[in-house]
Amino acid sequence: MSTHDLTVPVAPPAAPWRQRLGTMVPILVLAPSLAVSFIYVFVFTLWTLYLSLSNSSLMPTYGFVGLDNYASLWANRRWNIAYTNLFLFSGFYIVGSMAIGLLLAILIDQRVRGEAVWRTIFLYPLAVSFIVTGTVWSWLYNPVDGIQAFVRGLGWTDFSFALTANRNTAIYAVIITGIWQSSGFAMALFLAGLRSVDPDLIKAAQIDGASVSRTYRKVILPTIAPIFLAVAVIQIQFAIKTFDLVAALTRGGPGVSTTFPAIYVYDLMFQRGQIGEGAAAAMMMLAALAVVLVPYSLWIVWRRRAEGRNG
Amino acid sequence: MSALMIRDLHKSYGGLEILAGINLEARTGEFIALVGPSGCGKSTLLAMIAGLETVTSGEIWIGDRLVNSVQPKDRDIAMVFQSYALYPTMTVRQNITFGMESRGVPKAEQAEAVKRVAALLQIEQLLKRKPGQLSGGQRQRVAMGRALVRDPKLFLFDEPLSNLDAKLRVDMRTEIKKLHHRVGKTTVYVTHDQVEAMTLASRIAVMNQGSVQQFDTPKRIYDRPTNMFVAGFMGSPAMNFIPARLTGSTSIAVRAADGSDATLALAAPLPASAPKDVVLGVRPEHIYRFTTDLKSRKPAVESMQAPVELVEPTGAETLAVLRLGDLEITGRFEPDDAPVMGETITLGIDMSRACLFDPTTRALL
Numbered sequence A: 001m002s003t004h005d006l007t008v009p010v011a012p013p014a015a016p017w018r019q020r021l022g023t024m025v026p027i028l029v030l031a032p033s034l035a036v037s038f039i040y041v042f043v044f045t046l047w048t049l050y051l052s053l054s055n056s057s058l059m060p061t062y063g064f065v066g067l068d069n070y071a072s073l074w075a076n077r078r079w080n081i082a083y084t085n086l087f088l089f090s091g092f093y094i095v096g097s098m099a100i101g102l103l104l105a106i107l108i109d110q111r112v113r114g115e116a117v118w119r120t121i122f123l124y125p126l127a128v129s130f131i132v133t134g135t136v137w138s139w140l141y142n143p144v145d146g147i148q149a150f151v152r153g154l155g156w157t158d159f160s161f162a163l164t165a166n167r168n169t170a171i172y173a174v175i176i177t178g179i180w181q182s183s184g185f186a187m188a189l190f191l192a193g194l195r196s197v198d199p200d201l202i203k204a205a206q207i208d209g210a211s212v213s214r215t216y217r218k219v220i221l222p223t224i225a226p227i228f229l230a231v232a233v234i235q236i237q238f239a240i241k242t243f244d245l246v247a248a249l250t251r252g253g254p255g256v257s258t259t260f261p262a263i264y265v266y267d268l269m270f271q272r273g274q275i276g277e278g279a280a281a282a283m284m285m286l287a288a289l290a291v292v293l294v295p296y297s298l299w300i301v302w303r304r305r306a307e308g309r310n311g
Numbered sequence B: 001m002s003a004l005m006i007r008d009l010h011k012s013y014g015g016l017e018i019l020a021g022i023n024l025e026a027r028t029g030e031f032i033a034l035v036g037p038s039g040c041g042k043s044t045l046l047a048m049i050a051g052l053e054t055v056t057s058g059e060i061w062i063g064d065r066l067v068n069s070v071q072p073k074d075r076d077i078a079m080v081f082q083s084y085a086l087y088p089t090m091t092v093r094q095n096i097t098f099g100m101e102s103r104g105v106p107k108a109e110q111a112e113a114v115k116r117v118a119a120l121l122q123i124e125q126l127l128k129r130k131p132g133q134l135s136g137g138q139r140q141r142v143a144m145g146r147a148l149v150r151d152p153k154l155f156l157f158d159e160p161l162s163n164l165d166a167k168l169r170v171d172m173r174t175e176i177k178k179l180h181h182r183v184g185k186t187t188v189y190v191t192h193d194q195v196e197a198m199t200l201a202s203r204i205a206v207m208n209q210g211s212v213q214q215f216d217t218p219k220r221i222y223d224r225p226t227n228m229f230v231a232g233f234m235g236s237p238a239m240n241f242i243p244a245r246l247t248g249s250t251s252i253a254v255r256a257a258d259g260s261d262a263t264l265a266l267a268a269p270l271p272a273s274a275p276k277d278v279v280l281g282v283r284p285e286h287i288y289r290f291t292t293d294l295k296s297r298k299p300a301v302e303s304m305q306a307p308v309e310l311v312e313p314t315g316a317e318t319l320a321v322l323r324l325g326d327l328e329i330t331g332r333f334e335p336d337d338a339p340v341m342g343e344t345i346t347l348g349i350d351m352s353r354a355c356l357f358d359p360t361t362r363a364l365l
């Protein structure tokens, strides 16, 4: 080593272009997809917002009409039913499929015999598309040749099971079918989560004298909380796809009892040429999502802060 | 009375025998170490004591109770896991109180117990944190706190220090020793680190392939290992094993570097049943540079010539690799008196401290 090395360098040499290129590459590679997502998410959202305030009918036009479209939308009974259905369906569907999925996962986690067989059976509905599920279940619900006819054929002649034939219960037929379709999927994710828990934690809880249910409630399930979130996000995504399921199962009926906003928006925009009102309906769907996502994001931020304080 | 008694304990998974007839016993307040290479069944044995694994056959007694079919929570034990197994979503305080919560201990009593344990382990300022916000050493303390708060009959530790870095490991080792001294609970401590076992335990069970090779005090285990496995496993650098031939009832011949035989007198005569070929076991610290002064101080020292192949100074001591026949042995020297590389020195081997083994049964003669 020479004394040279000990002297302080006077000025750092300018970063060589290679190095600068190195830092640029990730940005360059991501730029197109970022730009496209930005356009799809923000630009189209803003455009839709603008259209919802315009007098567009068959084609987008830009005469400003204020909140007229929203007023006429909310004056429509069919829209009110559709919007209520969205909340009713999403709530019951997500909570129901997660609850049943979790229950199945916990049962299978007790080292049952033939675990692989059970897993396959419960996961199988997911392999079937919503269209097929809807069609098959529409037969089952059909009073003339479905479950009702079958049970009556067995001798219970006053047995009644005709959810889809009644406007008050048809939405529950959709919910039950949706839950049937996706609780196996929730189960698979929950089971993977349960299996990923450090077995020593369970042993420690055993020594601590916690009962099985207390161990699940206080130790195992809190540990896999992120899985709940993942399952919920995927289920919301399925809930939005109800278009297919409803189309095949009830076609929105009887009457308008199982209409959903997605169907309604499609009708307004492409069947009836009321793009302005259709855009207003789409904005209301976005608002419905925001009702869920905004509190959730705020909660995440709050929790991070809280943890930062304790740490 | 013994706090823990294990009689002829067996464990098999399917047809595979993991533990083959374990006998152990711990007196009240005693610190027992289970030591052995990885996979020898230490954790399995500990889990069976805790009740986390079923017993295939044999008996486990805790105090005066046969606990073979008693639930873990009713065995009056506490356990510290290698992974610490702290509940990740609970704070340190909740981790410590979880067991008392489960047993329905009144809140005031819980608070009192947490205070006592937190003070003992100096973790008061950590009580509000989650395990993810703690360092390895702090997690280790919390895991011990969770065990201590139970005030159990028996403490079980499964390699509690193996996830810590070297310096912290030594510190925590000292602390565990102090803690045991203060609390005085019967403890079974699993480790694969023979130094940990030697420093902590009042008795050590050396295990290999599912059976206890020797169960004795650290000193007896170190000085009189019952077989070559125990001799080789305990001590670092390991004991030197030198093939030798009996030349009489009180002397053996060892091959020197130049191919000639060096004759060494034994400190005590061998039984008549001893085989012709034996293995001489010598610990590195029982090899000296031979002087007449040494001989007068330690009359059992025998001498022979050996070239020095390599010298490794470590500061406190200097290790030298010496050639004996086609074998290399390690000697431990005072740095001031250490041989130099290439030199041929006259070794003094303290035969009163040496062990002789039967090469076929590998047992101590």
Ligand SMILES: Nc1ncnc2c1ncn2[C@@H]1O[C@H](COP(=O)(O)OP(=O)(O)O)[C@@H](O)[C@H]1O
Pocket (backbone or CB within 6 Å): B013, B018, B036, B037, B038, B039, B040, B041, B042, B043, B044, B045
């Ligand atoms: N559940 C199990 N099924 C089959 N073999 C097991 C099981 N648990 C442990 N073993 C085997 O038992 C042996 C001893 O394991 P263990 O007690 O963990 O060893 P150690 O703690 O001494 O490293 C190992 O060979 C291991 O593969």
Ligand SMILES: [Mg+2]
Pocket (backbone or CB within 6 Å): B042, B043, B044, B159
């Ligand atoms: Mg182990």
